[in-house]
Amino acid sequence: MNNAVANAEQEPLVRLQNVSKVFGSMYAVDNISLDIAEKEFFSLLGASGCGKTTLLRMLAGFETPTEGRIFIDGKDVTELPPYERQINMMFQSYALFPHMTVADNIAYGLKQDRMARTQRAERVREMLALVQIEKLGHRKPHQLSGGQRQRVALARALAKHPKILLLDEPLGALDRKLREQTQFELVNLQERLGITFIVVTHDQEEAMTMSSRIALMREGRIEQVDSPRRMYEFPLSRYAADFIGQVNLFAGVVSSQEGDQVLVDSEEAGGQLCVRHSQPMTLGMPVTVAVRPEKIRLPQSGDELPNKMSGVIREIAYLGDESIYHVELASGKRVKYTQPNVQALAELPMTWGQTIELGWDADRCGLLAL
């Protein structure tokens, strides 16, 4: 599929082979093949309804694929019920048992394995310590805060030492501050325990922060599988470019190609755009040029930028760490340009209605099909 999958050279821990799931006449998951290696922090990213949760539920065993096979550790588990899989899941709603204490919740899986009482108590203590809620063992779930419940759910899912931990929107119910802190805790935990984490999330920032690889899903299919960095810098489609981070997209047609420089005629950009692209292109082919807002800069005098345009500042969003400028070109197209706020200026250096020049290098933008 692409280079990043080459990381999974050895036998993959999880292999999805042409997996589809049909509900009624709707393909929730449409012919997905995917390999996930051991110790990966793998994210299934996508808008709601893209099939990411269905895919996770098939891995857990709550749904049976309509077509295709699922292998874990080389073993076909497609028909295996959830209670026979060496996988545990942290549910989006946490699904803590309300009639049991925190300690009993964590011990539940161990009891199913008929672990001896003393051993079990030891393991529960260990788990409580792992997620730093040692003192809450005797409490009932309704006596806990959202963040504490999340930790109990995590401890319960990890108690059985699963090979794979599935996490369904693990941070969805937490407030922003706690979410950021927990993101790093999850990554640390995953590295320390060496367990494969498969996370479902709709939050691209969360996926970017935590994952070693991301599968971007759209309408039951996989749009792109890559490391967060490659996903951001080299998106393979308009959808991928647009879904992750901010992007400016210019529609155009290929007008010429010299070496690795492709020239694109774009009405939206009000002229010719120059993109570094090594693959041979057909002349006259409709393409999209994508450039991230932070890759754009204000040309200084004597700057030789192959892509230049001027426009009027229509909107400024001051975000504290950076400001986003919406610049309207002559074609009416609005371009987003971000500038870090390095200095604490009382007044903005640029203001509404001002005409400014924007530009970027040929290697700072990408060429996407249509």
Next chain:
Amino acid sequence: MTGHGANPVAGTLNSLRARLRRMRPARWLVTGIPWLWLVIFFCLPFLFIIKISLSEPALAQPPYMGWIRETADGLVSIVVNFGNYWLLWEDSLYASALYGSFKVAALSTVLCLLIGYPMAYAIARAPTHLRMPLLMLVILPFWTSFLIRVYAWMGILNTNGILNNALIWLGAIDQPLEIMHTSLAVYIGVTYAYLPFMILPLYATLSRLDPVLLEAAADLGARPVRQFFTITWPQSVPGVIAGAMLVFIPVMGEFVIPDLLGGPDSLMLGKLMWTEFFNNRDWPVASALAAVLLVVLIIPFLLLRHYESRAVVQAEEAA
């Protein structure tokens, strides 16, 4: 009133109004109506029953004597008769009727639970659009008179009733089964009549259970049977208790079913009470019996209250 020095009359009025507001008249009105209802329709009649139970029977209208009597020499005496309670204690008939009622109530509660739990569970897990129709089917019998439904069972269970005729026609039996006028008929009738009272509270509890919890249990390695006994059952206990009380308490005093379907061996308190009231015209003994039954039933009722409030607290906590 110092704050209203300029206009003392207005100040007094304001403080009166404030005091009235503190008394919360609306609240008293709202809680007062059910209290009034209880006093008029429960407490007062019960006091009458107590009064009658402490008097002596008489061949008169009403068929009991008052406590206050004027003797021939013009003296007024108050006669309180505890003999009726003593009779209940002494005559083993009443104890065995209590035992009979208890046995029927307990056994049919268990039967209702065994039949009702799977039904309530199935309704709670049915597709959303099917739940209401299924519940309606449970409630539907209430639209026909209770008495008529019991008579219908007579038609079914009679020696030459529907059941026997069908079984003979199928060749399963040669002689009709003697079900009618036995305690088996009472169990069948009581279980049938009170099953909805078991199903409804069970459904209310079971439909609130989050199915994700079962998935979580399965994920942690619990097979379906263990999922049921560790997750579903413990959380449905408040519903089980509420349902059991709703069946047990009325069956303890049930009169119609044992009278119509039962035979000489199905001795129950309700039937005995009827006999005392109408056949023997012994109102005092019948009243004493009613008072004792009420006291006996208050114990499970308090239990019900206890578990109901717990169920409410649990529901609130879950929310």
